[in-house]
Amino acid sequence: MIDRIRRAFGSIWPEFYRQNNQHLDPYFTFTNYRKIWAIGICLLVVTALVPLLVVTIIHYQLLQSSVDSELKLRTERLASNARRAVTYFMEERLNALRFTVNEIAYDQLTDPDHLAEILRNLKLGFGGLTDLSVIANTGAQLAYAGPFNLEGRDYSNQQWFIECQKYHFYVSEIFRGYRDAPHIIIAVKSFRPDGSIFFLRATLETERLIQTLSSYETGAHAEIFLINRSGIVQTPSRFYGDTFQKMSLPVPAYSPRTQVALAEDDQMRSILMGYAYISTQIANTPFILMVIKQKAGMMQVWQQLRSNINWFVGLCTLAILVVIIITCSYMVNKLYRADKAKAEAMALMEQSNQLATIGQLAAGVAHEINNPLALINETAGYVKDLFVLTEQYRRDDELIGYIDDVLDAVERCGTITRQLLGFARKFEVKISKVKLNEAIADVLVFHHKEAAYRNIKVHVNVPEDLPPIETDRGKLQQILVNLVNNAFQAVDNGCILDIQASPAGADKVCIVISDNGCGMPEENLPKIFEPFFTTKEGNKGTGLGLAITYGLVKKLHGDIAVKSKVQEGTTFTITLPIRIQEEII
Amino acid sequence: MKVLLVDDEKKFATMLAKRLTLRGIDIDFVCTGEAAIAKAGTQSYDVAVLDVKMPGIGGIELERKLKELDPCLKIIFLTGHGSKTDFETGSAEAACYLAKPIQIDELIKILREVTG
Numbered sequence: 001m002i003d004r005i006r007r008a009f010g011s012i013w014p015e016f017y018r019q020n021n022q023h024l025d026p027y028f029t030f031t032n033y034r035k036i037w038a039i040g041i042c043l044l045v046v047t048a049l050v051p052l053l054v055v056t057i058i059h060y061q062l063l064q065s066s067v068d069s070e071l072k073l074r075t076e077r078l079a080s081n082a083r084r085a086v087t088y089f090m091e092e093r094l095n096a097l098r099f100t101v102n103e104i105a106y107d108q109l110t111d112p113d114h115l116a117e118i119l120r121n122l123k124l125g126f127g128g129l130t131d132l133s134v135i136a137n138t139g140a141q142l143a144y145a146g147p148f149n150l151e152g153r154d155y156s157n158q159q160w161f162i163e164c165q166k167y168h169f170y171v172s173e174i175f176r177g178y179r180d181a182p183h184i185i186i187a188v189k190s191f192r193p194d195g196s197i198f199f200l201r202a203t204l205e206t207e208r209l210i211q212t213l214s215s216y217e218t219g220a221h222a223e224i225f226l227i228n229r230s231g232i233v234q235t236p237s238r239f240y241g242d243t244f245q246k247m248s249l250p251v252p253a254y255s256p257r258t259q260v261a262l263a264e265d266d267q268m269r270s271i272l273m274g275y276a277y278i279s280t281q282i283a284n285t286p287f288i289l290m291v292i293k294q295k296a297g298m299m300q301v302w303q304q305l306r307s308n309i310n311w312f313v314g315l316c317t318l319a320i321l322v323v324i325i326i327t328c329s330y331m332v333n334k335l336y337r338a339d340k341a342k343a344e345a346m347a348l349m350e351q352s353n354q355l356a357t358i359g360q361l362a363a364g365v366a367h368e369i370n371n372p373l374a375l376i377n378e379t380a381g382y383v384k385d386l387f388v389l390t391e392q393y394r395r396d397d398e399l400i401g402y403i404d405d406v407l408d409a410v411e412r413c414g415t416i417t418r419q420l421l422g423f424a425r426k427f428e429v430k431i432s433k434v435k436l437n438e439a440i441a442d443v444l445v446f447h448h449k450e451a452a453y454r455n456i457k458v459h460v461n462v463p464e465d466l467p468p469i470e471t472d473r474g475k476l477q478q479i480l481v482n483l484v485n486n487a488f489q490a491v492d493n494g495c496i497l498d499i500q501a502s503p504a505g506a507d508k509v510c511i512v513i514s515d516n517g518c519g520m521p522e523e524n525l526p527k528i529f530e531p532f533f534t535t536k537e538g539n540k541g542t543g544l545g546l547a548i549t550y551g552l553v554k555k556l557h558g559d560i561a562v563k564s565k566v567q568e569g570t571t572f573t574i575t576l577p578i579r580i581q582e583e584i585i
Numbered sequence: 586m587k588v589l590l591v592d593d594e595k596k597f598a599t600m601l602a603k604r605l606t607l608r609g610i611d612i613d614f615v616c617t618g619e620a621a622i623a624k625a626g627t628q629s630y631d632v633a634v635l636d637v638k639m640p641g642i643g644g645i646e647l648e649r650k651l652k653e654l655d656p657c658l659k660i661i662f663l664t665g666h667g668s669k670t671d672f673e674t675g676s677a678e679a680a681c682y683l684a685k686p687i688q689i690d691e692l693i694k695i696l697r698e699v700t701g
Contacts, residue, residue: 370665370685371594377686378600385607414686 014329016336023526027343027350033336040328048320056313067302071272071293072260078216079274079291080258082224085212086289087127091280093204094169094186096126098282101190101200109134109143109200117144128208130183135161137197146203148179160185164199169283173228174206174235174243182206182243210235221297226278227251228286240265240292249273252288262295263374270295351529366417373413380406419544431580434473436501436509437462437492444499447488454493462501470579475552482549483513483572490570491517507578514571520564524571528562556580587629587666591621591647592636592663604689607659610696618642618650619672625654631700637664659699663687 016033030036045395100118101109108114119132131146139156158177164170164187172185184204192198213224213235226234231251233241241247248266252259258276274291278576296303384403387393393400440460444451451458487497497515504510520528527533529550553560556577588610592598600615605612613628615621618641633651637644648660662682678691681695 245677367665374663374665374685374687375594375597375600378597378604379688381689382600382604382607385604387609410686412686414684418684 013482014333014336016333021340021343024340024343024347027346029339029342030335031334036335037328037332040332041324042466044324045321048324049317052313052320053317056309059309061304063306067299070100071298073293075222075274075291075293076258078218078222079260079276079289082216082291083214083258083276083278083289085215085281086209086278086287089209089212090171090186090278090285092316093126093128093202093280094171094188094280094282096122097186097188097200098169101188106190106192106198112143112145115143117146119427122202128205130203130205132203133201135187135199135201136163137199150178153178159197160187164189164201165197168284169280171280171283171285172288173232173286174226176244177203180515184209206235218291218293219298221300222291222293224289224291226287227290229277229288237290238292240290247290249290249292249345252290265292265294272298273490291380319383344433362420366420369413370417373417375409377410377414379408380410419548431470432473433468434471434476435468436466436511437464439473439476440499440501440511443477443484447484450488451497454488456488456491456493456495456497458497458499460499462499465505466501466509467578469576470578471556475556476576479549479552479556479574480511480513482545482552483574486545486572487513487515487517487570490519491515502577508575509578511574511576512571513574514569519566519568519570521566522564525562525564529560586610586696587631588612588696589621589624589628589630589633590641591618591633591644592616594636595641601687601689601692605693608689608693618644618647622646622650622654625651625658629655630658632659632661632696634661634663634696637662661692661695661699666675 005494014037016037021028023284025031100122104114104118109118115132115134119129122129122132131144131148131150133146133150134142135155136142139151139154139158139161141155143150144151144153157274160170160172164185165523168189168271170185170187170189173351174182174184176182177185184205185201186204187197187201188201189197209226213226216224223238223240225237225240227247228234229251231249233243233245233247236243237247240249249263252261253277254277255275256277258274258278260272260274263271263273272293272295274293276289278287278289298311380403384400384407387400387403388395389462437460440462444458445461447458450456484497484499491497495516497513500512502510502512502516524533528546530547533547553574553576556576557580558574560575561573562570563573564570588605590598590602590605591611592601592614593616595616598616602612602614605677613624613630615624618639621635622642625633633648635644635647635651639647642650648662651658651660663685664682665685681699683692683695
């Protein structure tokens with residue numbers, strides 16, 4: 001099971017990754033395909049991904065900068081708008097008081113009924129006013145109109161009154177005062193007919209101001225509130241302190257214009273802080289308008305966008321990597337296969353060259369040996385003749401046996417030299433139409449007796465409609481004789497020899513000779529077509545049979561291949577062209 | 586049957602001639618093509634056994650010249666090359682080719698065949 005998984009996993013790897021062709025290594029153009037593959041992948045990854053990543057980073061920065069800028073602009077706009085609203089709120093009411101003291105005589109102002117009438121009109125006209133009172137220069141309240149019982153109060157020690165005396169127009173911060181409710185005092189200084197000073201004072205509801213501020217939609221991560229110049233929170237804040245408590249942020253530095261700054265709050269959250277010192281045309285106010293936006297919250301949409309972009313870039317990167325790896329593997333595999341095919345061709349060519357060279361050498365050696373062999377043969381033959389003719393030696397079987405041994409050895413040497421010569425021989429070629437079934441039958445005629453004696457079953461399967469091929473009958477028969485001889489030597493008694501022929505494509509035929517004999521070890525297969533390679537014990541084989549067969553097949557422009565397994569048998573497959581011409585041989 | 590043996594290997598020719606003589610064949614031997622032509626000019630032979638490769642006049646050329654002298658002369662080639670196809674004789678007339686080392690019985694059989 002583990003082996004099966006390992007095999008399945010191994011088959012995923014491209015062919016070059018499992019490269020195991022040590023015998024072809026010298027013929028490969030490139031030696032390290034894994035390195036080529038890795039370099040290719042690295043180069044493509046760098047080429048493809050670096051621009052993508054650089055563009056993504058630049059895009060991030062631009063987007064971030066744009067978002068920051070937009071956020072800052074919006075904060076500034078919001079702060080400016082709110083500032084205008086608060087300023088207008090104060091200015092409107094101050095001007096109303098100013099108009100009142102200018103238009104209405106002091107006597108009428110100090111008349112409680114008339115003052116109540118004025119308060120009612122101001123409420124109708126502007127709203128947000130709680131009460132109205134006239135206060136003397138000494139701090140004594142001269143007249144009062146409003147819902148509280150404040151007649152005759154003395155404000156001389158009140159902080160707001162002391163401040164009020166310094167200016168013509170006055171706006172207080174929000175405070176609780178005598179009635180213990182948050183309110184704002186606005187006051188206008190004026191003069192009696194006798195020249196002494198009095199103040200027209202009004203109390204403003206803070207709810208109206210708070211409503212004005214809360215009318216701005218800020219969302220969950222931003223808020224608008226007022227602080228005074230000491231940093232005391234004046235209107236409710238969700239995050240930075242309760243009303244009348246010190247704000248948890250530092251008081252921003254004075255600026256006549258609306259400002260926006262990047263800061264961190266007490267919980268180390270990054271915030272955008274917009275602020276504006278509220279100041280009307282006729283009076284300063286103690287208020288600072290604060291617009292606080294928590295950056296993380298405001299950037300949620302951007303963060304979501306960035307997350308989406310990250311996913312997209314990640315998936316793109318993954319897709320690019322997969323495509324690069326697949327493409328690289330495919331291309332390098334193609335290159336490897338082409339190189340392997342070339343290496344195999346070169347190895348084959350070298351083998352052929354070696355065969356040819358050895359053949360030529362063998363022919364030369366054989367020819368040179370043949371002449372002394374002939375002399376030994378004739379001399380030994382003559383000595384034997386003399387012995388046979390001489391009465392004294394004719395009956396000496398031992399002596400005659402020795403001479404016969406010499407003659408047998410010479411004959412054997414002659415056989416070897418003839419085979420050597422045959423190996424390198426330039427064959428006379430005679431092209432004729434050959435029917436494969438007839439050629440095979442002719443060859444098997446010589447083996448009928450041996451097959452019958454050894455109980456070897458020979459199966460021949462050649463289709464009747466297989467067309468004759470144009471080739472050299474003699475060489476084809478020699479090929480078949482050699483292979484059939486080989487098979488007969490390889491099989492034990494009772495084995496099977498199978499000979500099949502079939503078309504192989506449009507212009508070739510295939511002859512398969514297989515046996516179920518002893519087979520050959522895999523390591524011997526690359527060498528079996530080499531001259532003098534033999535596995536036969538003793539001196540039974542010259543090692544030239546298959547080398548000659550190989551040369552003959554090549555002469556006929558064919559191919560021969562062998563498959564073999566020990567104890568399972570051997571299969572020779574010969575592929576021959578249907579037609580060859582004499583001149584190309 | 587009168588046989589002329591031509592082979593540049595003198596010892597081989599001597600031994601072969603002696604063996605054939607022992608077997609009742611009338612044989613002369615020479616070691617060069619020139620000597621063979623001279624011999625054939627003085628005597629008539631039924632069969633000439635020629636080595637293919639010889640210094641001077643080779644077996645192929647010698648065949649042609651001997652045929653000119655006696656068109657009825659039968660020719661047997663001896664070759665160290667193992668087969669007739671290893672040399673291009675240009676002649677289809679040679680009676681037979683024998684590869685060295687030869688079997689004496691086979692040579693005698695062929696001699697008898699070519700001389701009828």
